Amino acid sequence: MTSRFLLSVVLFLAFCGTVSAQSQKGTFALTNARIQTVTKGVIERGVLVIRDGKIAAIGPDVSAPTDATVIDCNGLTLYPGMIDAGTQLGLVEVGSLPETRDNTELGQIAPQMRALTAINPNSVGIPVTRVSGVTTVLTVPNGGLFPGTAALINLNGYTPEQMSVAGWQAVAMNFPSTGRRGWWDDRPEEEVEKEAKKARQRLDDVWKKAVLYSKIDSARHANPDPKRLPEYLPEMEALLPAVTRRAPLLIEVNAARDIDSAIVWAKQNNVLAVFTGVDEGWRVADKLAAANIPCIVGPVLSIPNRPSDRYDRAYGNAGLLQAAGVKIALRTNEEANVRNLPFNAGYAAAYGLGREEALRAVTIVPAEIFGVSNQLGSLEIGKQATLFAADGDPFEPATNIRYVFIDGYRIPMTSRHTELHQEFLRRQPGLKE
Numbered sequence: 001m002t003s004r005f006l007l008s009v010v011l012f013l014a015f016c017g018t019v020s021a022q023s024q025k026g027t028f029a030l031t032n033a034r035i036q037t038v039t040k041g042v043i044e045r046g047v048l049v050i051r052d053g054k055i056a057a058i059g060p061d062v063s064a065p066t067d068a069t070v071i072d073c074n075g076l077t078l079y080p081g082m083i084d085a086g087t088q089l090g091l092v093e094v095g096s097l098p099e100t101r102d103n104t105e106l107g108q109i110a111p112q113m114r115a116l117t118a119i120n121p122n123s124v125g126i127p128v129t130r131v132s133g134v135t136t137v138l139t140v141p142n143g144g145l146f147p148g149t150a151a152l153i154n155l156n157g158y159t160p161e162q163m164s165v166a167g168w169q170a171v172a173m174n175f176p177s178t179g180r181r182g183w184w185d186d187r188p189e190e191e192v193e194k195e196a197k198k199a200r201q202r203l204d205d206v207w208k209k210a211v212l213y214s215k216i217d218s219a220r221h222a223n224p225d226p227k228r229l230p231e232y233l234p235e236m237e238a239l240l241p242a243v244t245r246r247a248p249l250l251i252e253v254n255a256a257r258d259i260d261s262a263i264v265w266a267k268q269n270n271v272l273a274v275f276t277g278v279d280e281g282w283r284v285a286d287k288l289a290a291a292n293i294p295c296i297v298g299p300v301l302s303i304p305n306r307p308s309d310r311y312d313r314a315y316g317n318a319g320l321l322q323a324a325g326v327k328i329a330l331r332t333n334e335e336a337n338v339r340n341l342p343f344n345a346g347y348a349a350a351y352g353l354g355r356e357e358a359l360r361a362v363t364i365v366p367a368e369i370f371g372v373s374n375q376l377g378s379l380e381i382g383k384q385a386t387l388f389a390a391d392g393d394p395f396e397p398a399t400n401i402r403y404v405f406i407d408g409y410r411i412p413m414t415s416r417h418t419e420l421h422q423e424f425l426r427r428q429p430g431l432k433e
Helices: 002-017 125-130 189-222 234-243 256-268 281-291 313-323 337-353 355-361 364-369 416-425
Strands: 028-036 042-051 054-059 069-072 077-080 082-087 134-139 148-154 164-174 249-253 273-277 295-297 328-330 387-390 401-406
Touching: 082 328, 082 337, 082 364, 125 134, 125 337, 125 416, 134 337, 164 234, 189 234, 249 256, 256 273, 256 281, 281 295, 281 313, 295 313, 313 328, 313 337, 313 355, 328 337, 328 355, 328 364, 337 355, 355 364
Parallel strands: 028 069, 028 077, 082 134, 164 249, 249 273, 273 295, 295 328
Antiparallel strands: 028 042, 042 054, 077 387, 134 148, 148 164, 387 401
């Protein structure tokens, strides 16, 4: 009995020792900081005040409020929190365990499956990501023609609803591919073409059905009659925002000829399209620019689609698109390594995009694409206090992120990685029996 009691005490103390620090909300004054606003230039030495979750004041002549917690940021630069415009963060814990994967549903048509309801706020990947300066992500289901509805979330909160950014959600679609799935795809050419044609026909059929459902829904609201309710189809209901242009349609498309087809399809169907992936966007950059379709590009840290392409085509894709006049944001398309977004941006910057445009591609541009630039993406009075302080360029591996704030909350700079690091820094030789 005594040994059991002692074991219980040891386990309790061990548990208490591993409880993570909590985020804190209050009034903060970040002083003596270099402030990279993104949209209004750089303040070389200024003060940023956080109150009630918002940026209350910013500038070189701002005084710290008497009730504020003052944080001296001498030698540090403040940046808006980085936004990863395409991930599966919070939907997957262990890739090899199906029980921990909630990013894919059965069936080809499942737009009603919402990522926001499946996100795990306690995912170990979230603290790892946010201490790297990535504070906001779009988390997207995958698989099938319409795999589900993506959600834009801040990486702080106890529930998915607390994490949601203005309730922003959008249906994801995988545009039918006309090519082979990869080097391992040894199907005869006739079979490849047949399956591509079949997939395109399925897309057109689903969209026509969604348009019809939208017309019926509009007629019902114009002349409500409780005795004559149309059949409720959850997948068609989920497509309504995209059909009516109340929200964009996130179209995953990568090969050049498929991008061509997707541009035509989006125009024919009057879709408010955002293209994602666009691996070969550089081949048709002029067409994307002419169509005025914003693109979420990435991952940048990748290899070319074709063996005949230059080794750096994936690195230079974003820069070539931006130079052609395409509005671009960056993504990692990762489940766990979303923390690598700064390095994706760094490679894009080095291979043609440039540092300033790369910074915009992970801050204000995705905020504009998602329609939340009044809240996120730059350091301006009235916006969410979602930002970080770094001792160098955030795209450089040697840079350390010192402070992170999300929606006004000061975030603890701890994660599974930092705890493991500290464990081995303080390791003791084991006792011999």
